[in-house]
Amino acid sequence: MTSMPRIRANRYSVMTLEWPKDSGPLDSWLRLQCDKAPALMQEIAIVLKPAMEHTASEISEAVDLLDQLGIGLIGLTGDPQHRTVADELGLAWLSSNNVTVDPDTPEAVSARSPVPDETRNSALVIEGPVRSGVQIYAKDRDLVIIGQVSEGAEIMADGHVHVYGRLRGRVAAGVSGQADAEIFCLTFEPELVSLAGMYCGSDQIPEELWSARVRVGLDGTAQKLTFALMG
Amino acid sequence: MATVVTVTSGKGGVGKTTSSAALAAGLAKAGHRTVVIDFDVGLRNLDLIMGVERRVVFDFVNVISGEATLNQALIQDKRMENLSILAASQTKDKDALSEEGVGQVLDQLADMGFEYIVCDSPAGIERGATMALHFADHAVIVTNPEVSSVRDSDRILGILQSKSKRAKEGGKVQEHLLITRYDPVRVDQGEMLSKEDVCDILAVKLIGVIPESKAVLKASNTGVPVILDEDSDAGKAYSDAVARFLGDDRPLRFVTAKKQGLLSRILGGGD
Numbered sequence: 001m002t003s004m005p006r007i008r009a010n011r012y013s014v015m016t017l018e019w020p021k022d023s024g025p026l027d028s029w030l031r032l033q034c035d036k037a038p039a040l041m042q043e044i045a046i047v048l049k050p051a052m053e054h055t056a057s058e059i060s061e062a063v064d065l066l067d068q069l070g071i072g073l074i075g076l077t078g079d080p081q082h083r084t085v086a087d088e089l090g091l092a093w094l095s096s097n098n099v100t101v102d103p104d105t106p107e108a109v110s111a112r113s114p115v116p117d118e119t120r121n122s123a124l125v126i127e128g129p130v131r132s133g134v135q136i137y138a139k140d141r142d143l144v145i146i147g148q149v150s151e152g153a154e155i156m157a158d159g160h161v162h163v164y165g166r167l168r169g170r171v172a173a174g175v176s177g178q179a180d181a182e183i184f185c186l187t188f189e190p191e192l193v194s195l196a197g198m199y200c201g202s203d204q205i206p207e208e209l210w211s212a213r214v215r216v217g218l219d220g221t222a223q224k225l226t227f228a229l230m231g
Numbered sequence: 232m233a234t235v236v237t238v239t240s241g242k243g244g245v246g247k248t249t250s251s252a253a254l255a256a257g258l259a260k261a262g263h264r265t266v267v268i269d270f271d272v273g274l275r276n277l278d279l280i281m282g283v284e285r286r287v288v289f290d291f292v293n294v295i296s297g298e299a300t301l302n303q304a305l306i307q308d309k310r311m312e313n314l315s316i317l318a319a320s321q322t323k324d325k326d327a328l329s330e331e332g333v334g335q336v337l338d339q340l341a342d343m344g345f346e347y348i349v350c351d352s353p354a355g356i357e358r359g360a361t362m363a364l365h366f367a368d369h370a371v372i373v374t375n376p377e378v379s380s381v382r383d384s385d386r387i388l389g390i391l392q393s394k395s396k397r398a399k400e401g402g403k404v405q406e407h408l409l410i411t412r413y414d415p416v417r418v419d420q421g422e423m424l425s426k427e428d429v430c431d432i433l434a435v436k437l438i439g440v441i442p443e444s445k446a447v448l449k450a451s452n453t454g455v456p457v458i459l460d461e462d463s464d465a466g467k468a469y470s471d472a473v474a475r476f477l478g479d480d481r482p483l484r485f486v487t488a489k490k491q492g493l494l495s496r497i498l499g500g501g502d
């Protein structure tokens with residue numbers, strides 16, 4: 001039996017890099033993000049959304065910069081006047097239809113479980129300690145760490161991240177944009193926390209949660225990290 | 232079956248060579264046939280600390296490249312007949328240490344009946360260091376009680392558990408933590424990490440705490456491993472560490488600051 005090529009609808013997780021005109025230099029900001037979570041920045045697919053006021057040459061420079069940093073840019077979105085810029089740069093144009101979905105519509109439900117059940121794999125279980133300089137990425141699955149995660153280590157998953165030990169390194173759950181992913185940790189002292197692209201450094205973590213048993217999720221808008229003590 | 236024990240740290244100058252010499256001499260003293268190998272190609276100084284620098288004719292790299300036999304290159308210690316030294320080359324470049332060549336030398340040493348092969352690793356994470364790690368059964372992680380040294384040790388532990396032969400074959404290299412240049416007074420003053428802090432960060436079993444000691448410099452100047460200076464604090468601490476490595480349970484010594492006497496406090500003196 002020969003299989004035929006076919007076109008199917010699919011849902012991939014892509015991040016949008018929103019670039020307002022009045023923001024500071026993109027260069028230093030992006031480098032900072034890459035320093036904070038190098039492996040994460042290499043993994044994600046990005047669509048650049050420049051502000052209407054950005055010129056074609058500014059956009060072209062930004063595209064070069066993303067390329068230099070090894071960030072996977074797949075196209076442009078935003079104001080339709082920039083469509084020609086995308087054509088000139090050989091990038092895809094994604095027309096933005098950013099509708100905010102009501103959490104109860106079926107649309108929102110599927111957005112909340114981006115990994116379809118038939119492809120959700122069993123968790124990746126790692127016996128720690130995970131040492132400084134080590135990166136672990138659980139693709140399309142949850143990550144369970146038994147033991148500690150050192151400062152300078154980086155642990156990531158498309159699904160949830162569980163740490164049965166002391167977490168001192170960087171942690172990212174929902175790496176490809178899964179807003180339902182969460183982080184669970186027995187001793188919470190992270191350098192950096194990221195959930196579905198939202199970041200927070202250790203300086204922004206509420207003091208009473210430091211070293212505690214903590215659960216991290218996203219709030220309803222998926223724009224803010226929420227921290228809770230576990231019983 | 233020989234046991235390969237690699238002494239490593241990541242950071243330079245923390246006391247790896249001093250500790251390799253002490254560990255090898257201590258194991259030999261405990262009756263085990265032991266050889267200690269200098270992996271620091273280009274910067275050899277294990278031979279100095281062992282007091283054999285004038286007896287080095289052939290070295291580790293000569294053996295690997297077939298210019299000398301292992302028997303020609305091995306230097307037998309004059310104090311203990313069951314202890315031998317294989318010096319590093321001062322001139323050859325690091326690439327001379329091929330995985331195959333190093334593996335063959337280690338196999339040959341095992342065949343000759345050595346029970347312990349102690350590998351003195353160079354600093355850093357380059358060839359010499361990764362080669363010394365590659366064949367390790369045990370690793371002694373030498374750390375000074377300060378943040379940068381501890382962080383580098385953590386990184387080396389990560390490399391050990393991913394790149395070593397044992398790790399690649401699905402096993403685990405056994406880890407031992409040795410804290411050196413420990414100064415309890417400076418720990419109390421908050422200038423150094425405490426041994427508890429270091430253990431907490433690295434989560435590796437502690438086999439010894441070696442105090443900062445003048446005996447170490449004296450020992451290396453005279454070419455006698457400090458563990459053989461049995462009256463010195465560092466010598467005693469190394470003896471304890473070797474005993475713990477061999478499975479003994481001993482309390483830690485030299486880890487608390489001496490209490491200042493009443494008189495010296497009144498007089499404002501100190502030590």
Ligand SMILES: Nc1ncnc2c1ncn2[C@@H]1O[C@H](COP(=O)(O)OP(=O)(O)OP(=O)(O)O)[C@@H](O)[C@H]1O
Pocket residue numbers: 240242243244245246247248249250271352353354411412413441442443444445447448451465
């Ligand atoms: N316990 C100690 N007390 C005082 N000085 C010490 C102690 N341990 C080591 N030293 C000194 O520290 C210096 C470095 O020691 P050593 O050569 O053993 O370190 P190393 O880790 O092998 O260095 P490298 O990374 O260069 O190979 C030497 O001068 C040594 O005398």
Ligand SMILES: [Mg+2]
Pocket residue numbers: 247248249271351352353
């Ligand atoms: Mg050395």
